[in-house]
Amino acid sequence: MTVPEATPTNVAADSAYVAMQAGVVHGDVNQYTTYADSPPEKKFQAGVHILDGGMSSRAWQLIQEAVVGGYKTNEVCFYWLLALVSGRTRHGLSKEEMAALRNERNIFRLTDDDEWVNGVKTIRRLLASAEKKDADTRVLFKELDALGDPQRAMILRHLEQFLDGPIAEQMWHRTLSQAKDERMAGDRANRIWKFFEPAPSKPRERAVRRPDTPLRVCVRIVMATAVFLAATIHIGYVLVQGGRVFALMICLASAVGGYYGAREGLEWRFRVVRRRTKDMEYGPPSARRTNTQPEGFAKRVDQRFDHYFAVYVPHGVQREVWLAKTAGIRRSLRDELVEIYREERVGVERINWLIRHRVDDVRRRWREGVLWSYREELATPLSTKAGAVLGLAALVGGGAWAVSDAVLVAPLGASGSTVLVLASGWIGARALLGVLLERWRFAADERESGRTLDGDWEAFRRWRAKLADKPKDQEMAVWLDSDRKVLLDDALKHYRLVMSNVVAHAFIEAPAPSTRRARVKDGPWRYRKYRLLAFLLTADGVRQLTVDLDFTEGAFHVRERSSYRFDAVAAVRVGQGDNDERTFELALVDGQKISVQVMSPGMEILQEGEDPGTVSEVTLDASGLHQTLHVLEGIAAEGKEWIRYER
Template sequence: MTPSDNTAANFASDDAQVGVQGIVHGDVYYYAVAPDSPADKKFEIGVRFLEGGAAGRGLRLIDEAVASGYVTNQVCFYWPLAMVSGRTRRELSAQEAARLRGSDRFLPLSGDDSWADGVRTIRRLLDAAEKPDVDVRRLMMELDELRPTQRIMILRHMELFLDGSIKDQLWHLTLRDACKQQKAGSRQDRVWKFFQPEPAAPLVRQPEQPTVPGATWLRAVAGTLVSVPATAHIGLLLVQGGRVSALLAYLLSIIGGCFAARAGLEWRFRSGRRQAMDEAYAPAPRPSTDTPPDRLARRIDHQLAYYLAKYMPNGMDREVWLTWTAGIRRRIRDEVADAYRDMGFKVDAFNWLIRRRAAEVARRWDNGRLWSYRRELATPRRTMATAVLGAMALAAGGAWAVSGALQTGGPAGIPSVVLAVAAGWIAGSAWLQIALERRRHNADISDFKKLSAECDMAYDLWKKRLADKPDDGEMAAWLDCDRKVLLDEALRHYRLKMSDVVAYAFIEARNGSATRARIQGGPWRYRKYEMKIFLITADGVRQCNARLHFADGTFQDRNRLNYRFEAVTAVHVRQADDNSHTFELSLMDGQKITAQMIGPELEENQESEDPEEVSEVSLDAAGLRHTLHVLEGVAAEGKAWMTRERRRGANGLDDPGCPAA
């Protein structure tokens, strides 16, 4: 076989996972809560939203649980964290500030446990932020002695809220824990699993049932009913004539015919099946199958081309490899498309099967077994010899027997000879067609069972490999650690202490076409992020940008931008008709700083989800609420905002400048 030179294929690169536009995991119980759910369920889901970065939704659910009378030490711990998470004191309304100050009255502690210890530490931190003479070192020691669960949550959610003398010490502990937790939990080995859809069970195309036309059956039965009596009559004539030698030739022809029929059937089946597979595996595209017949087949074909190129043997040219495997790709594409066409699955659900089939092609090439069917279907010489010798015995013995019958019976034997030969030929060719079709079906059944067993085994292995997929809370925790590590880089670059920063804000947006996924009801997570951090200092705005490769928590393409307060003219979020949300910050010189917060809704919306709620949760988790508060203040008031913000921070929760609810 010689591959053609005019093969073209499209490939995905980097994070552009072919065929996957947006994965929504069906973990319906992770974030799902009904209006009539019990209070403890609402609290549980509220905590999950808080851990996932959507503090606004989390606070509402925890508030509903408290309003229903559900108060435990754990509730007392998470409620103030949900209230202050991702916010400064200026962002609290007067009513919220009053509730936070008086939380010990409607959230009383009961007994001593690790949650109660955490609650006491939270309340002391809130008090210390308003008392300049507090013993910060003792308070930090108390915080550091908490169990990791409580300490990490406090540091994560109170980071923006606390100010004053405690700010630098709290940042030191926060950064220490962030660096320690950034790669925890086998992050590099597990993050990619979050972006894998729930795999669809393996399906293999069912073999075609034997199809024998009625006319063929008629020829076989009629020919047999005619040829058998005619052949028996020839034998009877030989017995009546006492022609022993002709009778022996007669028996030899029958035995030879049986051996020839059996060996010939095997020979014909093997050669025909090998020829059919040669045509199916032919490298050169066939006009009838050059273009996939429908959208599903085209998507599968695209995926196969991508994975075949990915698993290409070492030293092989890509175009040559894809040309050599063009026929195999067509065969696999048609098999998979036929199996899943009416099942309602998207391609990404059985993408694991496509990848496995492509990898198997590469392995068979490496093992020298890609075209092993040619050896397996080659007809053994013994079978060929049996077929030839049997046919010769049939012809020679038959001729001798016919001659003897004609000599014995005279003209009366002619009709039997003619009918035996003609009807035998008709019956033999019909029975051959029937037998070949049954052999084809049996061989297809055998291949089907073998492929099904292999796919079932691969499916079980893939399910086990995805068993430790991280939940949304883990994804959010890792992302929060990345943000803090990048913030520390910015502080060190500008030689700033945390107390030198009046306020800071961040944007976590999707980078380009990076793969995205989310749990039903939760925010979008991305393989790659465009991170933007805005530091508000006495000298202006310090902006740091970096591209985050989320799988391993590494940053690339760092760049920085500095501008005065007065340079910021506007900041807003633009929502397009396709439900994409883009953050835009305009500078006086006409420059626009943009980030796509939510990409176009390319996947079908889940019937049980409200797109607006999904957008709200995603934007909240991406830090938009606090970022807009900070940058809108800078755009509206300029440097005066920074001065007022510092004064408000010093005044604490009693700041009369807090807006009304």
């Protein structure tokens, strides 16, 4: 992609950093974690992992601590050398570091030949040959090409920028070739997004409200039942005493019919109540609930449901129709998940999978035509209605026959008992009906909750299996480093330069606006989208390339290209706010500024045992800010004389 040359502008002017999504911290990854009392072997292994993660300064500190602790092997020597020079120029080493590099042979005593010894010897020869303009590099690169992995790959990745002279050009071609091979390796396009997904929270069963029968209701049922039985027995006694045995038999037979009628009536009533409850739950939200504005966790869950319902629209259905018809279901599902997860302080990112599953399940049931199937399932069959009506009719008929005969035998006593039977039966039946309906409701809710939980667990297992090959942080670092090298190659081609024309080059990696981010414990932040600034320093001045990198796809989008002389650089600084915001700023003599936020405010999301300063430092280390500052500060201070000092 070619665009017209641009004059220096304020990079941050049109990209205010807003709405950065909450970060994900993979607390179950501990490859970078060490402690003051960790053994030297542990510190060395952590240093190797950190170097693979692109944090060379922190890596060298840990490996040096392991060496001071007496842990000196061929492998330690190899990584010690790489960590010391990785991503740096010779001019970027301090006096102490340069002294340590020149004293390396006295620090380490190599043992028997192995792949690590061969790697150390190759590094030594590369460093020595870079200082000789007439060095014969054919044998040297033959030895480098003969090395196996990981020695050859690590040397190409970490040593390229430290070398200069004729050897640098040949080294660059090999480094670029490796970067192109590694850039999309490991199924990057299909795996990298998984790094930004948090560990999913396990499904939880919604607590079903248990039936709560107040003591007064129990007392009412017992007393009403006692009175009912006593009055009924008295009527039966009157019938026997008066010789009305047939009427008594009719009464007993009607009681059996009344039992079956009451059972069917209870079923009828339960279906009507439950269907009405479901209609209220799945129907359009009431005006009162609609006007209630959720906050905090509930608001974020609300937004996720709104998003996925807007995305998961059934084929052939207008979005407006879909959203209107499912408004009540959406509200019901939202309320359920808020109730289940709110008290556990679970971030909404960890239940995104569950929200997607629930919404997809609603879409599936819509397509299959069963979204409102509960209305048919809870419709009362005609046989149930007939059984209830006939049974209760038999009870009323038989009871009336028995009462009329009893009144003929003992008018006063039978009438009083009849009144008691009717009153206690009505009171007891109403109370008992409420108790039984609650028990049936509880059983139905438990069955429904169990089916929902089974579906959630199945979806959870599928999602966890999908995330099983989530890339490691070291893979992310290799892909990003490969992107940087490919970008550098594009810049060289655009400016018609070769690597031998470049005195030094440097990068700054910053998060793009409104991007997702994630990191492992004690590791640097990684972003789905980056703002990359590449600086190429040549004898003629500075070439700057600013691009947006879609890290998930490895695609560059050029924002601007700039060129300016060394004496045009007025100042370079990094500002730090109270909220840990870090802003890189390059000021030119004409008053223009090139600025970019390297770290956004409020970026510290810490796991137990993490130190906020360490997290910030490794993020800046991985961003390339330290090396870039060293180079550009030298230019601001010395101007074109910096080139002579560098060479």
